[in-house]
Amino acid sequence: MSLNFSPSQPCRIQQVPGWDLETDVTVVGFGAAGACAAIEAAGAGAAVTLLEAASGNGGTSALSGGEIYLGGSGGTPAQRQAGFSDETEDLFRYLMMAGGADADEAKVRRYAENSLAHHDWLVAQGVVYKNTFLPERMLEPVTDDCLIWSGSEEAWPFVERARPCPRGHTPQWDGWGGGRMLMDALAARVEQLGVEIRYDSRVLALIADDANHVHGVVVRMDGRICFARARNGVILCAGGFVMNRDMVRRHAPHLMRSGDPIGTPGDDGTGILLGMSVGGASIHMDQAFLSLPFYAPESLLKGVFINERGQRFINEDCYHGRVGYHIMQQTGDRIFLLLDNATYQPPAEFTRIQIAAAGETWEEVERDLGLPEGALVSTVALYNRHAADGNDPLFHKGARWLKPLDEPPFVALDCRVDYAMYPHFTLGGLDTLPSGEVVTEKRQPIGGLYAAGRTTCGLPRWGGGYSSGLSLADATFFGRQAGSSAAKARNRHPADVMAG
Numbered sequence: 001m002s003l004n005f006s007p008s009q010p011c012r013i014q015q016v017p018g019w020d021l022e023t024d025v026t027v028v029g030f031g032a033a034g035a036c037a038a039i040e041a042a043g044a045g046a047a048v049t050l051l052e053a054a055s056g057n058g059g060t061s062a063l064s065g066g067e068i069y070l071g072g073s074g075g076t077p078a079q080r081q082a083g084f085s086d087e088t089e090d091l092f093r094y095l096m097m098a099g100g101a102d103a104d105e106a107k108v109r110r111y112a113e114n115s116l117a118h119h120d121w122l123v124a125q126g127v128v129y130k131n132t133f134l135p136e137r138m139l140e141p142v143t144d145d146c147l148i149w150s151g152s153e154e155a156w157p158f159v160e161r162a163r164p165c166p167r168g169h170t171p172q173w174d175g176w177g178g179g180r181m182l183m184d185a186l187a188a189r190v191e192q193l194g195v196e197i198r199y200d201s202r203v204l205a206l207i208a209d210d211a212n213h214v215h216g217v218v219v220r221m222d223g224r225i226c227f228a229r230a231r232n233g234v235i236l237c238a239g240g241f242v243m244n245r246d247m248v249r250r251h252a253p254h255l256m257r258s259g260d261p262i263g264t265p266g267d268d269g270t271g272i273l274l275g276m277s278v279g280g281a282s283i284h285m286d287q288a289f290l291s292l293p294f295y296a297p298e299s300l301l302k303g304v305f306i307n308e309r310g311q312r313f314i315n316e317d318c319y320h321g322r323v324g325y326h327i328m329q330q331t332g333d334r335i336f337l338l339l340d341n342a343t344y345q346p347p348a349e350f351t352r353i354q355i356a357a358a359g360e361t362w363e364e365v366e367r368d369l370g371l372p373e374g375a376l377v378s379t380v381a382l383y384n385r386h387a388a389d390g391n392d393p394l395f396h397k398g399a400r401w402l403k404p405l406d407e408p409p410f411v412a413l414d415c416r417v418d419y420a421m422y423p424h425f426t427l428g429g430l431d432t433l434p435s436g437e438v439v440t441e442k443r444q445p446i447g448g449l450y451a452a453g454r455t456t457c458g459l460p461r462w463g464g465g466y467s468s469g470l471s472l473a474d475a476t477f478f479g480r481q482a483g484s485s486a487a488k489a490r491n492r493h494p495a496d497v498m499a500g
C-alpha cells in the first residue's frame with residue numbers, strides 16, 4: 001500500500017487495512033474552533049477524539065488578542081454597564097454589511113440572535129470578562145479591560161444603517177494576547193469532558209467512500225501512519241492558509257505585496273485542501289483581514305490618507321482593517337498619512353510607519369514627496385475647507401475627527417505597502433451551512449464532513465468589512481454548531497463497507 005497520502009486526495013475506504021482508532025467524532029485542530037466543536041460534541045454524549053499536529057493546544061487562537069465580537073438581545077453585561085443597549089437587528093444589519101455583497105444571511109441571522117447566549121456560554125466555560133469599557137480608539141486594550149470599539153460601527157457607511165455599539169470583548173488579561181487565556185479556559189473544559197486529545201498528530205488525508213461520504217482520517221501519530229474511524233463525522237478546524245505561500249499566490253496574490261502574514265505554521269491550508277478533496281466548495285479565497293494598524297494614538301485618525309497621486313480615498317475614522325483593504329485597492333505602493341502640528345503623534349514603533357517628509361507649508365511636503373504639482377495641496381485645501389465647517393462631503397468622516405490640517409509644521413507619514421507593517425490572515429475557505437456541514441458547489445452537504453473557523457468562510461468574508469473579534473466569534477460559535485451537528489449524526493454508513 002502506498003504511504004504517500006495527500007490532503008488533496010482522499011484515501012478510499014477500500015484501501016484501509018483496518019482501523020487503528022475508532023470514535024464518534026474526530027476533530028482536526030485544537031484551536032478555538034476545534035475546542036468549541038469538541039466541547040459541544042462531547043457535551044452531547046459523543047465520543048470525541050481531537051487530533052492536533054502541534055505538540056500543544058492553541059493554534060493561532062492562542063496567539064490572538066482573544067477579542068470576540070458579541071452583542072445583540074439588549075446587550076452583554078459589559079455593553080449594558082457602559083450604557084449601551086445593543087439590539088439584535090442592529091447587530092444583524094452591521095454583520096450583513098460587514099460580510100459584504102455575499103454575506104451569509106443564514107449564518108448572520110443565527111449569530112445575531114444567539115450572540116448574547118454565546119457570551120454566556122463562553123463565561124460558563126471559564127472565560128473571564130472584567131466588563132469595563134474603554135471608549136478610545138485602539139487595536140486592543142493594553143490593560144485587563146474588556147469592551148472596545150473594534151470595527152467601523154461609528155463610521156460611514158455603517159453608521160447610517162445600524163445603530164453603533166461597541167462589541168469587541170477581550171478577556172480579563174493584562175496586555176495584548178488574551179487568546180492564551182481564552183484557549184486555557186476552553187482547553188480545560190475539553191479535558192474535563194473526557195475528550196481524547198492526541199498531540200503530534202497530523203491529519204494527512206480524509207477517508208471517504210466512492211460517494212465521497214467521509215468515514216475518518218489518515219493521521220501520522222508519533223511518526224506512525226494510523227487509520228482513524230469517525231462513526232459520526234470529521235470536523236475540520238485546522239486554521240487558514242496564510243502560511244501556505246503557494247496557495248496565497250494562487251488565490252490572494254495581492255497579499256504577496258506585504259511581508260507580514262500572521263498566524264502559526266499550522267495555517268498551511270491543509271484543512272481547506274482536505275475538504276476540497278471530497279468535493280467541498282471553497283469560497284472568497286481572495287479575501288483577507290489586512291490592516292495598517294496606524295492607531296492608537298487616536299489623534300492620527302484626524303489625518304488624511306493619500307495615494308501616490310495625492311488623492312484621498314477613505315474616511316480615516318473607519319476600522320484599520322478597512323483602511324488596509326482600501327489601501328490595497330490603490331495603484332502603487334506609496335501611501336501617506338498627512339498630519340499637522342496639532343494632530344501628529346508618533347505611531348507605534350512596530351508599525352514601521354516613519355516620517356517621509358515635513359515642511360512649513362503643504363507645498364514643501366508635496367515637493368519633498370515628488371508628487372505632481374498641486375495634487376496634495378488641492379486635496380488638503382478641499383479637506384480643510386469642509387473640515388472647518390464640520391463636513392466631509394467626499395467620504396463622510398465623522399465630525400468628531402474633522403479638523404483642518406492648518407497648523408505648521410506639516411508632516412507626511414510613510415505607509416508604503418512594501419515597508420510598513422500590514423499584518424494579514426486569510427478569510428476564504430470551505431463553504432458550510434450554519435450547522436457546520438461542508439457543502440459542494442451546489443450547496444449539497446457532504447456526508448460525514450463538518451468544518452469551522454478559518455478553514456471555512458464564515459461571518460467574516462470580506463476584507464472591507466472585517467472587524468476585530470469577528471474571526472473568533474465565528475470560530476467559537478460555528479465550532480459549537482459543527483460539534484453539536486456531528487454529535488447528532490448517527491452511523492449513517494455501516495463500518496464494514498471497507499474491504500477486508
Ligand SMILES: Cc1cc2nc3c(=O)[nH]c(=O)nc-3n(C[C@H](O)[C@H](O)[C@H](O)COP(=O)(O)OP(=O)(O)OC[C@H]3O[C@@H](n4cnc5c(N)ncnc54)[C@H](O)[C@@H]3O)c2cc1C
Pocket residue numbers: 028029030031032033034051052053054057058059060061062063064065066067068069201202203204237238239240262263264266267268270271425452453454455468469470471472473475
Ligand atoms: C496576532 C493575532 C491576533 C489576533 N487577534 C484576534 C482577535 O483578537 N480576535 C479575533 O477574532 N481574531 C483574532 N485573530 C485571528 C484569529 O486568531 C484566528 O483567525 C482564529 O484564532 C482562527 O481559529 P481556528 O480555530 O480556525 O484556527 P487555529 O486557532 O489556528 O487552530 C487550528 C489548529 O489546527 C492545527 N492543524 C492544522 N493542520 C492540521 C492537521 N493537518 N492535522 C492536525 N492539526 C492541524 C493547527 O496546528 C492549529 O492548532 C488574530 C490573529 C493573530 C495572528
